[in-house]
Amino acid sequence: MESVLGRYRNLTILVGVLFLQVLGLAVQVKRSAEAEHTRLIRIWAVDAITPFERVLVWGQDRSSNLWHNYFFLRGVRAENRQLKEQIEQMRLEQVRLSEDAAQARRLQSLLAFKEQFIAKTIPAQVIGSSGSDLSQSIYIDKGSDDGIAQDMAVITARGIVGKVLRVFPSTSLVLMINDQSSGVGAFLEKSRLQGVLRGSPNGELILDRVMSDEQVAPGDTLLSSGGDQIFPKGLPVGTVTKVSPGKELFLGVKVKPAADLSRLEEVLVVTERQEHEPVAESGGRVRAADILAQRLPSVPDKPATVAGATRTAENGAALQDSGNSANPQSTGASKPLAGNAMKPTGGAQATTGSNSAGSGGVHSVAAAGQPGAGEVLKKAVEKAPSADSSADQGTSNTAGSKRDNSAPKPAAAKPKTSGTQSAPQPSTNNDDTPH
């Protein structure tokens, strides 16, 4: 026996070492099925490597900051001017979007939808990677000491990145969405088609489980569906780049990630999420009947006196003109109504909201954006005498519709729509909002 072992000493040692490692693997596989714990040996290895990575990243950042902040300031003035113009345009866009968002919230509260908001995020810096093309994972410089826990979502402003796989005291390992072992619930923004996003051996993203008879086109946007219980619903995931026949009855859908996964520097870890029913801005409950009443042509309450009717008609005309001139984009805002309400815009808002002050930012912007149109409207309403309270009570819509009753039918519909959108809820209209 000894002579055999001596003769095949090398082979025996090889088999022994391999056996020990296989045994270790088996123990890990068994334990990971029960409960996932970070092994001490991993902590030691990570603690040995990451300090050097931190120092290098710190040095790189300092040197690039020095270069960008002091030496390389060419064209900053022109860029600043350009950005200011962009801000102005975005403000206008924000007013329109906030109107849509308010409408969506009203309808969501009507349907008792649960909204998910990203309540708290922690910014983290990427300091390293797993260093293997077989495993797409990164290390970030925040760990359990900073409140990071396993399975937390990691995102950027552009889109989702991955989830926290392992947590160490001062660092965390993030499994990216393009890893072969990861899976993200996602759906196509346009068609609402659901699928599972997986990583390929090349580090690409593939939308799995999409039947070959479904309509998927390059350029379609993918959002997180929230079905994986990790990423909140509605966060940008990526864009479809290629659609080809896949295995069996499924399509092969290649997706370009929304976040640039190969060049990540800073990420946000979602540490807290809130789920609550959206509250309509008017503060009270809105009934479906009330919303329908707003949309449909209304019947006048009482036949007004001749003088009153004439004056009402005049005021209505003034109101309509002022409303239109005050809020040129109001007609545009009226378009997407129900369609937008059903869209998961909450997620996108949540992303931006998380960076600033949650969804409250959207609310405050909406309130700030309204008065321009509201003041004009208020002035117009103030012109109307108090005797015509019956006309005023019905909001601008009612005023408009009173006038429209005498007008031909096609013309009657127009002020109705613009009245609904351009008449903002605060100030005069708040009283008229159905509760």
Added chain:
Amino acid sequence: MTLRTSVPITYTSGEQIEVYRFNIPVTVGVPLLALFLQAFVPRRFPFFSIFDLPLLVTIFFAMARRNPISGLFTGAAIGLVQDMLGAYPIGIYGIAKTVVGYGASSLGAKLDVENAGARFLVTLGFYLVHQAVYFTVARGMVNLTLNWSWSRGILAGVANAFLGVFLYFALDKFKQRT
């Protein structure tokens, strides 16, 4: 006399193949540096993740020492540390690099692997062996859903072999004759 000179001299004889050793800082520092670079560089240069520096270092040390036992232990140690930095269970790289370390040192004891062509082919071959063992263990034992891509595998093998040739010549400077 004539008979003696006609005895064939093969490259497998111990006298013909030199065995090298390395000092402790090189033995410890080079694998650690390789592991560190492998973890850090792909963050800035994503294409670098196609290389497997720890594997190249394992092959180099194994071929230079020509001792299967030291080769397999070097491979096991480097592979296990690489596993600790990765997302998957510890031991997958360990097993793959143990096999490569053993194979490379056994081959190094039988063949002359000092020239560039032989080094290129040996590295390419062991890269594929490494990937084969890795995928077998990952799919068969750990039940990971990893898919093999031939195009990427071959491309990565050739890229690693090219880098290996240059790296080995650079590391040759640390060799010490026994």
